[in-house]
Amino acid sequence: MKSPDGFAPQTTETEKVETEIAPESQGVEIGEVSNEQLEQYVASVDSRIIQESTDILLEGEKRVELSAQSMNVSLETLAAIKQKLELDAQLQEVQIEANQFASETKSDIEAIAQEQRQKTDSSTIGAESKSAKFQHGKRSVLGFQKKDLTGIIQKVRGKENIRYTNPEGEEFFTKYINQLEGKQSNIAGLKKEKLILDLLAGTGVTPKARELKIYPNEQRARLIIEQMPGVSLDKMDEMQSEEFFKKEAKTTIYSTADALNKIHQKGVLLVDVNEGAFLLDKKDDKIQTRLVDFELAVDLISGAPEDREAAFEWYSSKDIGLRLDEQVDHQDAEVLKKAEINRWARTLTEHIIGFIDVSAPVELSREKQKEFDALKIKVRPILEKQIIERAKKDYQYQSQAPEEDRLYELPAEDDFIQEKLEEELAGKIEEELLGVTLEEKMKIKGITLSKEILDFMSRALSPELQNRPVDFSEYLNEKDDVKQQSFAGEAVTPDDKDEKSEKEFSEMIK
Structure with missing residues (x-):
């Protein structure tokens, strides 16, 4: 991304996708999670979601009042401003959406937990295949950096925008979509975006659409898109x-x-x-x-x-x-x-x-x-x-x-x-x-x-x-x-020069 005046690159902090990799000389251990541990984790996440969602309205009101106090704005003036800008109504709308999102998230977590409880692991994996899988994961993950570009409204609507950067500096923009009950089909919109971007490939004014993945439960999807320069x-x-x-x-x-x-x-x-x-x-x-x-x-x-x-x-x-x-x-x-x-x-x-x-x-x-x-x-x-x-x-x-x-x-x-x-x-x-x-x-x-x-x-x-x-x-x-x-842009012909890095990236985030 570039700044508006000179379009110079912006500096942003990024976080490593994976910060610790076991030394190659050590064996790979596959940990087991008991049902009791899983129950504790679900309860912990459930409690955290409730706390986060219920605090949104209170935090919003608190910040508005603190900002007013710092500027020596009287309560009467603040009330008039809140009324004019409809701040109370807007905060309430955000709270309602947050509550719904929290409820749906808890439901999803419980469904996953229930599925895990019912699974029985009757197969064993050889040490060699485990090691190979680990080494492959290491090659795919090591060095990738992640930046979450998602806004609060996008999160409430079940959307995530993530930018990944590989060790060579190549950037991949990824849209994640979660299907929310009772909402317009987010996943259908992502499918449409892939089709439209494919249709417009070569115009020079749109990013290339890479891989579209619909997860097995059809409640989540992702689309990898070419990272475009600009602001x-x-x-x-x-x-x-x-x-x-x-x-x-x-x-x-x-x-x-x-x-x-x-x-x-x-x-x-x-x-x-x-x-x-x-x-x-x-x-x-x-x-x-x-x-x-x-x-x-x-x-x-x-x-x-x-x-x-x-x-x-x-x-x-x-x-x-x-x-x-x-x-x-x-x-x-x-x-x-x-x-x-x-x-x-x-x-x-x-x-x-x-x-x-x-x-x-x-x-x-x-x-x-x-x-x-x-x-x-x-x-x-x-x-x-x-x-x-x-x-x-x-x-x-x-x-x-x-x-x-x-x-x-x-x-x-x-x-x-x-x-x-x-x-x-x-x-x-x-x-x-x-x-x-x-x-x-x-x-x-x-x-x-x-x-x-x-x-x-x-x-x-x-x-x-x-x-x-x-x-x-x-x-x-x-x-x-x-x-x-x-x-606007020059017509381009799609090529496959990035096929290897895209495949590696796709494996890393799947």
């Missing part, structure tokens, strides 16, 4: 992002558009277009973009209709344009492409302008103000409904707490909802009508873009589908010197 937008803090885009806004816009265009030409939509989906790398003073995370991707050529429907539902939860037109066809490939380009434009502009400044009002020309006001009439009812529904849920949650435990007096529900509307509605309208105010907000940030780029992105951000571009061709075909400073 994603979500790894930049606000200052890094601002500094980076002042220098590289034009080249990054072009490079990310070019990368998405390459997979669109293959009939694939990424769908989950977000700040973590673009890996930006600087090579020979050019910005190179690669795309990652294809679990939700759609194959428009040979994919099933339900895949398009799922993609539409995902887009519509974030795209007001798909909710303005109730007659829109969920299966229409052009509609889905327009939604994807909208997500691309919004992801980049939010980072270039800044999440706070995106919702701030700006002075507009008379013509643009007229356009803004006309669109405001269209989007306002949808945004009002959205804010009211969320406010009602928030109020219901807060009203369930005993009065003596509340840090502030809860107003009447209608007053609470009205307060939310006054706080949020104007900013939400600004966010949704960013296409109208884009040029002015870019100027305020000191970002200079060509008329062609501004026009394309403004139309991509439009809440009206008929005004949006259906592909990137008109923008990418424009003659612009920015093309000389950015590229």
